[in-house]
Amino acid sequence: MRRHALAVLIFGAAAAAPLAIRDGFFLDSLILILMWGAVSGAWNVAGGYAGQVSLGHSAFFGIGAYSAALMATRWNASPWLGMLVGAVVATGAGLIIGYLSNRLKGPYFALATIAFSQVLLIVASRWRAFTAGSEGVPVPFRPGFWTLGFASKVSWVYLVLGLALAVYLVEVYLERSRIGYRLAGVREDEDAAEALGIPSRRLKVMAVAASAALTSVCGTLWAQYVGFVDPFYVFSVDLSVRFALNTIIGGIGTAMGPFIGSILITSLETYLRAAFSDVRGGLVGIYLIIYGCLLIVVVRFIPQGLVGWFGQRFRAMGFHARA
């Protein structure tokens, strides 16, 4: 239990908060924090645990968002079904990207993933007959569980909290299971892992595909919550960077890292958006300047991220709780 102390604290607080606070702005921030935390956790499966740093994960996010939105608008299908279809398509795309990760290392892999997400962006924004092109797709709001339409933000908090927990459990599994240890072996030294008989290629492909499927599920829920899919947003490089950024600042390769990163960054973002909303639109960009600088400082001075850094300090002080 002590190992999960941080998770219990944070997810417990998120579960309790809507009981006490009903303020719409607060609940909205909470949903976004959990949402971006969950996607970043999904990124962490490939980027952190398998060591395959992608800068094109928005591709999978967009696949999830578009599948549900298009199936709902065109065939009146349930978003849950759209979520499933999105996850299947994203898994397929993840297998392709995972295959690329076996051929390409470091910056080459990152470049290939950017190119992949850009191709999807162009297709989504230009293929007017199918995707409605650059105008984007409004997601119809139909109340009910089966149609994923909740008027109450409190329901959304619990739904997204469930998603965050699921991602967290996947991450914990990757830390504690046999498969997780093998993956760590592949990440740290692929040749040594191969020599021990670990099928490193297959493991990496599986990790990237699983990460893609989880990211796509997050994309579906996000689209249903926000109610609109904009190709230039869901497939953007900025979004991919955001997933990586949360994870790195919180702690890459740690289960709670992405959530800690999301708490810091999403709340900074929502605060600055609210503070500058009526001054001048462009000033909102200030938080992104801060992000960029933060990223440079964190990777240089505390590459293990906040969770890793505090974990070390705690252990040095004689505590043994793992974050």
Added chain:
Amino acid sequence: MSAVPQLIVSTVLLGGIYALIAVGLTLIFGIMRVVNFAHGEFLMLGMYFAFWAFTLWGIDPYFTLVVAVPLFFAVGLGVYALVMRGVIHASHNVQIFTTVGLSTALQNLALVLWTGDFRFVRPWHSGVVLRLGGAAFNLSQVVAFTVAVLFTLSLFAFMKWTHAGRVMRATAQDGEAATLMGIDTDRVYRLAFAIGIACVGVAGVLISPLYSVYPTAGLQFVLLAYVVVVLGGLGDMVGALLGSLIVAAVEVIGSYVFGSAWKEVIYFVLFIAVLVLRPAGLFGQRGAEALGV
């Protein structure tokens, strides 16, 4: 068939400009072994520099160029000292995210300072159309091409015949051996980074009359420059020249055949295909990508 001369001229003109962007990127990679994800942002800054000089003081971009070279060289030195120096021996991931962070910060600095509006630099020469044997092109394109080619060639000459160039090539081949020969590699990296940034800054000033200026303008060009550089083999300067012509040809012919909307898809698919089938580039040595060099 009447379109052929036009296609060839367009390809060559575009290729010359892409070459200048790509040569800086490949120089930085070849010598520092760092993929600069913020390269496009310096292009964007070059475009804004030309825009403000033109709008505030009415200075033609081609005169701005004289100031832009030392200015961006100095910017390169500063960024190297502040940001790049500390991560030059760090892992790939640290380097990737350092330059990604730099890119995010610069893009949004431009957004906050100058808003997201599309801006245009329209000096007199961007409206002058020249005709030559069935092909038409405007004067700005020709000047941009000529200056870009002159820059690229002088960089080649610098690398080949000067002492500093030889030192840089030695460091690119084997950093450790270079250190043993008494080369101060830190100075070499600093110089390489500053030259690379100066090239892309100049490219930004040169293309400002041809494209619109906005905070994320660098992204499309830099993705393109990566295509060029990967095609030519990361770190290979002659390869970057050939890669520029190939990408320009794909872009020009692609938009002629399929319409300009889909040309980007064509070169991204080409990019991924090259990465998968021949990651060391069309002319590079096999296996370079697996070693991460």
